[in-house]
Amino acid sequence: MPWSIPHIPYPPSKAGFWSPVTSTLNWCEEDYYATVYAAEIVNTLTNLLFMWLGIKGIISCRRNQHAQVFQVALVGYLVVGTGSFLFHSTLKYPMQLVDELSMIYTTCLMAYASFSYTRPLGVRLVLAVSLTFLSVFITLYYHYLQDPVFHQNAYAILTTVVVLRSMHTMEVALRPRWRKSREEDRLHRQKQGLPVPSKERQHYENVRDMKTLKTMWFMVVYGLTMFLGGFAIWNLDNLYCSNIRRWRRQVGLPWGIFLEGHGWWHIMTGIGAYLYIVWGIWLRHCLNGHQDDYHLRWAHFWQIPEVIRTTPETETSVSRDKKST
Structure with missing residues (x-):
């Protein structure tokens, strides 16, 4: 049965302003069919989500005084979106490197944030040097190979390691039955004659942290679903x-715009990656014992979450009553 819904026929592809193509990749979207100034118009415009969320996240970090490493990671996130915007607009090899390598660098920043927490200065320096060396190695070797599969595998491995590490840290820090260090600290404080949290305070913290953990796991599952779903759509786009x-x-x-699989990859991974950064920010405040000073503002899953300072007006009466130890 012929397609009967009103539509505009696709214009033919043509030579564009940035021709010829020099990138090692060219996606399924046809080149220069909409405008001579953007090789892949849908793949270009979907990166505006990265750019908007990156700016939004940086402003939020500065306003709420989150850790500096997350501001840097959000700058990297913004660079990823900007680089991808330029790459899909031009299909030039230098812009391809900006797009793909900034993904590696941003993931290395998140790796540093995850593995360096509470470590001595010497360990942090070794970790920083090691991750810098890894980034340089991936850059040089990828430029030598010019094989996108190498970049994709390196990015996948780095992301998997960082996410698994963050999951482990979240569980150990927040789930009451795993917090042996807190019980040891309680005994230590008793021996030293220091103030010890009351049973009521401890119960409040356990209930609060379990609620936080439940929401965090929802963020993890939601973010991974978006990320892996986008990856699946992108692969179908390549195969067919x-x-x-x-x-x-x-x-x-x-x-036909809704059949642009790589555009869906941008939208879904943009949301998934942003969720991961917000999750990391919230987890860091929990690790620092600031659960009562910050909270996650996320009324509905289709909205953009934000970790913000808790003002006296937004605190619950239970939270205020349990503050004393």
Whole structure:
């Protein structure tokens, strides 16, 4: 049955302002069909989400005084979106490197944030030098190979290590039955004659942390679902590109935009990566014992979460009553 919904036929591809293509990758979206100034218009514009969330996150970090490392990571997130915007606009090799390598550098920053917490200065310096060396090695070796599979595998391994490490830290720090260090600290404080939290205060903290843990796990599952879902759509886009291009031309514009798999990858990974950074910010405040000073503002899952300072007006009466130890 022919497609009957009103549509605009796809214009033919043509030579563009940035021609010729010099990148080692060229995605399933046809080149320069919409404008001569953007090689892949949908893949270009979907990066505006990265750029908007990056700016929003940086402003939030500065306003709420989050750890400096997360501000730097959000700058890296913004660079990823900007680099991808330029890459898909031009399909030039230098812009491809900006897009892909900034993903590696931002993940290394998050690795430093995850593994350096509470470590002595010497360990932090060794970790910083090691991650810098790793970033340089990946940069040089990728430029030598010019094989996108190497970059994709390196990024996947780094991301998996960082996420698993953060999950472990979250569980050990927040789940009451794993917090042996807190019980040891309680006994130590008793022996030293220092103030010890009351049983009521300890119960409040346990209930609070379990509630926090539940929300954090929802963030993890939601973020991973978005990330892996985007990856699956992107792979389908690569595997069935010829069929998808034919379907797009059959349904025409604007309906064909919804069949741009790499654009969906940008949207879904942009949300997933941003959720991970917000999760990391909230986890760091919990590790610092500031659960009562900061809270997550996230009324609905389709909204953008933000970790903000808790003002006296937003504190619950229970929280105020349990502050004393």
